[in-house]
Amino acid sequence: MEKKNLDWANLSFSYMKTDKRFVANYRNGAWDDGQLTDDDKVVITECAGVLQYSQSCFEGLKAYTTEDGHVVCFRPDLNGQRMEDSCRRLEMPVFPTERFVDAVVETVKANLAWVPPYGSGATLYIRPYMFGSSAVIGVKPAEEYQFRILVTPVGPYFKGGAKPIVIRVSDFDRAAPHGTGHIKAGLNYAMSLHPIMDAHRQGYAENMYLDPATRTKVEETGGANFIFITKDGILVTPKSESILPSITRRSLLYVAEHYLGMKVEEREVPLAEVPSFAEVGLCGTAAVISPVGKIVNHDQEICVPSGMDNMGPVLTKLYDTLTGIQMGRIEAPEGWIKRIA
Ligand SMILES: *Cc1c(COP(=O)(O)O)cnc(C)c1O
DSSP states (O other): OOOOOOOGGGOOSSOOOOSOEEEEEEETTEEOOOEEESOOOOOOOTTBHHHHHOOEEEOOEEEEEOTTSOEEEEOHHHHHHHHHHHHHHTTOOOOOHHHHHHHHHHHHHTTGGGSOOTTSSOEEEEEEEEEEOSBOOSSSOOSOEEEEEEEEEEOOSSTTSOOOEEEEEOSSOOOOTTSSTTSOBHHHHHTTHHHHHHHHHTTOSEEEOBOTTTSOBBOBOSSOEEEEEOTTOOEEEEOOTTSOOOHHHHHHHHHHHHTSOOOEEEEOOBGGGGGGOSEEEEEETTTEEEEEEEEEETTEEEEOTTTTTSOOHHHHHHHHHHHHHHTTSSOOOTTOEEEOO
């Protein structure tokens, strides 16, 4: 198979139309078989549930080429399970995890020419999503839904190494207790656009959101979970019902414990404890780990001891181990790597 002629290492994180996408429709209480199509346009009624009441959710994962030349993706079953959870909370029909994984595999196989080569740092970003497609005017769930998967090649998240970022403690809240913070709903992102644009205008890369009930505990950013390293080398990550359960974070915890012999703690993290940590990172599919160098809380500046030049040593070890597992350089735990080609 001939690869597309793209400048892989210099791709940005943006949408590019590829050859095929997967589409399945839910009608009369059941999903159809779904199919691949060339058609990138979605045609729905002007009164569709997604347009009126934002009934939508999504997932994000990557396919990439391993050192020995296979195309794989990382723990897609967990994305499928998380999408099931999102659907249940939004009164949408579940697209079963087994079918989700099959559809991911089928879509990537149909776009193999777009999967970046090993060593380029680029990956094929996979975006499964679902929305209410039938007309709704009174507030209620739609009766028909569409599940789609699109793929687009994206460049390395960090060009020229991961530089620590400066973030701020947000005065806006992200997710109420007992709300929708734990699911990947489009509405969580719609309401985060103003806080993130405001942060960028003030010179910050991301927002650190606190728990809205007490505003004393760390939750997460708009699209990544926090991991902290104590001065004693313990990995600490916030525990809260309103945090999105990042697959990267769950994988890093496992790697820390079982590959690196570290102690890990998933517990409440008071904002007041943050100045005592040695390293701070954000984790998610896109960057795996982004180091945080400074956290600004109004007139208080928390300078992370690992500094503004490089990722700290413990986060670097975690990053190298997890990306080594993903790229096939280090043996993966059973079931983590789904081979596609
Ligand atoms: C998607 C997402 C993450 C990261 O999850 P991964 O599964 O690691 O990609 C973290 N926080 C939020 C709010 C997210 O939407």
